[in-house]
Structure formats: C-alpha cells, structure tokens
Amino acid sequence: MTTEEMISKLDSIQGEAVAALAQTERVEDAIQVKNRFLGKKGQMQDVMKLLRDLPNDGKRAVGQASNAAKNAIESAYLERVEALEAAEVERQLREETVDVTLPGRVFTKSNGNPLTLMEAELIDLFQELGFEVADGPEIESDFYNFEALNFPDDHPARDMQDTIMLENGHLLRTHTSPVQVRTMLAYELPIQVISPGRVYRHDFDPTHSPVFHQIEGLHVDKHITMRDLVGALKAFVDKCFGVGTKMRLRPSYFPFTEPSAEVDIGCIFCGGDGCKVCSHTGWLEILGSGMVDPNVLRGAGIDPEVYSGYAFGLGVERIAMLKYEIPDIRLLFDNDIRFLRQF
Numbered sequence: 001m002t003t004e005e006m007i008s009k010l011d012s013i014q015g016e017a018v019a020a021l022a023q024t025e026r027v028e029d030a031i032q033v034k035n036r037f038l039g040k041k042g043q044m045q046d047v048m049k050l051l052r053d054l055p056n057d058g059k060r061a062v063g064q065a066s067n068a069a070k071n072a073i074e075s076a077y078l079e080r081v082e083a084l085e086a087a088e089v090e091r092q093l094r095e096e097t098v099d100v101t102l103p104g105r106v107f108t109k110s111n112g113n114p115l116t117l118m119e120a121e122l123i124d125l126f127q128e129l130g131f132e133v134a135d136g137p138e139i140e141s142d143f144y145n146f147e148a149l150n151f152p153d154d155h156p157a158r159d160m161q162d163t164i165m166l167e168n169g170h171l172l173r174t175h176t177s178p179v180q181v182r183t184m185l186a187y188e189l190p191i192q193v194i195s196p197g198r199v200y201r202h203d204f205d206p207t208h209s210p211v212f213h214q215i216e217g218l219h220v221d222k223h224i225t226m227r228d229l230v231g232a233l234k235a236f237v238d239k240c241f242g243v244g245t246k247m248r249l250r251p252s253y254f255p256f257t258e259p260s261a262e263v264d265i266g267c268i269f270c271g272g273d274g275c276k277v278c279s280h281t282g283w284l285e286i287l288g289s290g291m292v293d294p295n296v297l298r299g300a301g302i303d304p305e306v307y308s309g310y311a312f313g314l315g316v317e318r319i320a321m322l323k324y325e326i327p328d329i330r331l332l333f334d335n336d337i338r339f340l341r342q343f
C-alpha cells in the first residue's frame with residue numbers, strides 16, 4: 001500500500017467506526033465496536049502492520065493520520081457511552097417507579113434459642129433470690145470435677161463411658177459442681193452463688209445430648225440447714241412453674257452431698273393423675289441437691305464445724321423441655337428457624 005492508500009484506508013476505518021458506534025444501543029455493544037477497530041487485533045492494528053514498508057516521510061504522515069483516527073474513534077466511543085448511560089437513567093426514572101405508600105417488608109426473626117431464653121430466665125430468677133453468678137472452665141482437671149467433690153476412685157461416674165477425657169489428661173466437665181469447689185476456694189464466706197454453663201457427657205438420645213447446660217447452686221454460711229435448701233427450691237419452683245406447684249424431695253446419693261435429695265415437681269401435664277410424660281407417677285424429676293458433704297468443705301479449707309451449706313444442680317434443657325413441651329432435645333440444637341420462631 002502506498003502512503004496515500006493507507007491514509008485513505010485509515011480515513012474509511014474512522015468513518016466506519018464512528019458510524020457503527022452511533023448505531024449501538026447498549027454500552028456493552030459500544031465496547032465491542034471500539035475493540036473491533038482499536039483493539040490489539042483490531043482493524044487499525046492490521047493497517048499499522050504495513051507501516052514499516054513505507055518511506056520515512058510516509059511513516060510520519062500515516063502516523064499522524066492514525067493518531068487522528070484513533071482520537072476520533074475514542075471520543076465517538078466516549079460520547080456514545082455517555083449518551084447511552086444518560087438514556088438508561090432517563091428510562092429508569094420514567095419506567096421504574098417506587099410506590100412509597102406500600103407497607104414495608106416485615107423481617108421475622110426469633111427471639112433467641114429457647115435454651116438461651118430459659119437460661120437467662122433462670123439466672124434472673126436466682127439473682128432475685130439473692131444468688132450471685134460465678135463462672136468456671138469447661139475444660140477441667142480430675143481434681144475439681146471428681147476428687148475435690150469426694151468421688152471415690154472407683155466411682156462409676158469416673159468411667160470413661162460418661163466422661164469425655166482429653167489427651168492432655170484434663171477432661172470436659174461432666175457437671176457444674178466443680179465450680180462449687182472453685183468458688184469455695186476463691187471467695188470470702190458466706191457464699192451464695194449460681195453457676196450456669198455447658199457440661200459434657202458421652203450420651204446421645206432423644207432426651208440426652210453430649211453437650212448440655214446446667215445451673216449449679218451453692219449457699220455456704222453459718223447455720224445453713226436443709227430448711228434453707230427447701231425454701232430456696234420452693235421459691236424457684238413457684239417462680240418457674242407457677243405458685244402452688246407441688247414439690248417433693250426423694251432421698252438420693254451424690255458423693256459431694258450428705259444427705260442428698262432428688263427433687264420432683266407434681267406433673268405439670270396431668271396435674272398428678274399420671275400420664276406418659278411422668279411415666280404415670282404423677283411426678284417429674286427436675287434436679288439433684290443436698291447438703292454439702294463435710295469432706296468437700298474441709299477440702300476447700302472451710303471448717304464444717306462452723307459452716308454448712310446446701311448445693312443443687314439442674315439441667316436447663318430438661319426445664320426448657322418441660323416448660324415449653326419440647327419432645328426431643330435435638331430440636332434445641334438444630335437451629336431450625338421454624339422451631340425457633342415459636343419462642
């Protein structure tokens with residue numbers, strides 16, 4: 001190609017490109033057209049490959065012409081994109097209306113997991129009764145979980161079946177009772193605490209989860225007797241299940257309390273007549289309790305001749321399942337929004 005032929009070729013490329021850009025209806029199309037002419041494999045590039053065959057003054061002339069063509073296509077492109085974008089805004093303003101009088105969309109959310117609600121409710125309740133909240137670790141030593149609680153070495157609760165042992169020799173606490181020992185060692189007397197938290201056992205069925213929640217209660221002072229225990233528990237039962245709910249203590253055994261008692265309430269489903277939930281006994285077991293064993297007090301540096309105390313431990317899942325009539329413990333952990341919304 002001669003210099004003149006190349007200049008006229010550039011001229012026609014420019015004309016074609018500007019015309020094609022003017023035809024585009026969308027920004028994406030304008031980008032494509034621009035690339036077809038100015039891109040690395042575009043028509044402009046094809047022509048410029050022939051540049052090296054020209055004499056020097058021809059090169060200069062074609063170079064200038066190609067710059068002018070490039071600039072013209074570039075600005076035609078920018079102009080077109082601007083026009084298309086403005087048209088799009090116009091169209092949106094014209095066609096896409098928002099009815100500001102429509103009611104807003106309501107977001108439904110649950111109030112929280114019933115377990116969390118139950119725990120918070122119980123903490124409130126015991127705080128009203130004068131208990132302070134104490135905390136303890138979930139990873140425990142054998143000492144706090146068993147030994148200091150007067151568990152004999154061969155006690156079945158130490159069995160690997162129930163206790164989840166860790167490789168470092170520690171364990172996941174099987175109950176909140178180790179916090180009894182921790183608070184007795186750390187706090188000034190008198191002590192009146194509850195300790196809510198997670199506990200772990202090797203156990204899984206419709207009423208047992210390997211991770212569950214307990215609230216421990218401990219009251220140590222001079223002259224604490226079984227009457228204080230019964231009074232506190234009766235106040236708790238009245239507040240939690242309604243004034244007048246029947247309550248009874250059944251003799252039981254825990255290594256760290258003496259005497260020990262399991263506490264039942266009159267079945268809240270059948271009123272004591274007997275039904276499936278209470279296995280036709282008319283009673284529902286809700287917690288374990290007792291007077292702190294003198295060995296436990298002594299081990300924590302407290303003189304059992306001067307001080308005495310009671311302790312209790314309740315399962316939060318069990319209370320929640322009874323109160324909210326939840327048939328399967330796994331519902332509490334599934335996080336199914338259809339279930340959670342009901343609370």
Ligand code: PHE
Nearest residue numbers: 175177288289290311312313
């Ligand atoms: N720690 C006992 C359990 O998990 C419950 C309990 C607590 C019993 C305090 C007596 C006193 O079964």
